[in-house]
Amino acid sequence: MTAALYDATVAHVRRIDPPLSFTHRVYLWLVDLDRTPRLPRWLRPFARFDGRDHFVQDEPGTIREKLDAWLADRGVDLRGGRVVMLAGARVLGYVFNPITLYWCHRPDGELACVVAEVHNTYRGRHAYLLHPDARGRASAAKEFYVSPFQTGDGEYRMRVPEPDSLLSVSVALRQAGSTPLTATLRGVRRAAGAGDLVRMLLARPFVPQRVTALIRKHGVALWLRRAPMPKVTPAGRLGGLNG
Numbered sequence: 058m059t060a061a062l063y064d065a066t067v068a069h070v071r072r073i074d075p076p077l078s079f080t081h082r083v084y085l086w087l088v089d090l091d092r093t094p095r096l097p098r099w100l101r102p103f104a105r106f107d108g109r110d111h112f113v114q115d116e117p118g119t120i121r122e123k124l125d126a127w128l129a130d131r132g133v134d135l136r137g138g139r140v141v142m143l144a145g146a147r148v149l150g151y152v153f154n155p156i157t158l159y160w161c162h163r164p165d166g167e168l169a170c171v172v173a174e175v176h177n178t179y180r181g182r183h184a185y186l187l188h189p190d191a192r193g194r195a196s197a198a199k200e201f202y203v204s205p206f207q208t209g210d211g212e213y214r215m216r217v218p219e220p221d222s223l224l225s226v227s228v229a230l231r232q233a234g235s236t237p238l239t240a241t242l243r244g245v246r247r248a249a250g251a252g253d254l255v256r257m258l259l260a261r262p263f264v265p266q267r268v269t270a271l272i273r274k275h276g277v278a279l280w281l282r283r284a285p286m287p288k289v290t291p292a293g294r295l296g297g298l299n300g
Contacts, residue, residue, distance in 0.1 A: 060094040065244025073237040075282040090121040090140040105147035138162040193218030
């Protein structure tokens with residue numbers, strides 16, 4: 058497949074006290090992990106895909122190699138099948154992906170599984186192995202600390218169909234029969250040539266840096282509104298991908 062960009066909107070809705078909702082514009086890459094984009098040299102600082110930015114940071118290897126190793130530990134062998142990744146790229150040496158999605162195929166093209174890799178602002182990393190149904194729906198027990206304003210229990214209900222002309226992903230957190238948090242990611246596919254990327258960079262500059270700043274801004278807003286902060290150990294913030 059040819060790499061693509063998605064001009065996207067991310068939305069969060071928090072339904073517990075104090076409530077909070079927001080939407081932000083971003084852009085994301087959809088790439089074949091065996092054929093990452095080859096950009097002109099002058100554009101490469103604005104779109105790098107580095108193995109250090111995914112799975113265990115200090116382990117060597119490409120993103121594909123590290124994903125294959127993680128899957129092998131869970132009994133999944135793609136036998137060289139195609140993997141498509143949805144993520145942000147490094148921009149001027151910085152990247153932060155709250156969620157990265159990998160659609161993992163067998164050699165015959167059939168979808169074997171989806172991996173959802175989640176990062177928090179404490180440098181913690183975790184990944185979930187998903188087996189979606191025909192409509193892209195999957196669930197997973199919450200195992201990773203993502204916010205100081207959430208407890209560590211619950212179940213994620215996800216919808217992760219592989220993107221085509223449109224991107225439509227949703228994650229709902231279920232706790233005690235209610236849905237306190239929903240996040241959605243919706244976008245439109247764009248070409249990913251040099252000119253297309255330049256236009257996206259001008260329209261949405263410094264997306265990774267902005268994402269981190271906005272997460273902290275919303276956290277401060279919740280703190281000022283006295284949102285409860287459940288206790289968590291420092292180790293609990295790191296997840297299962299920190300060596």
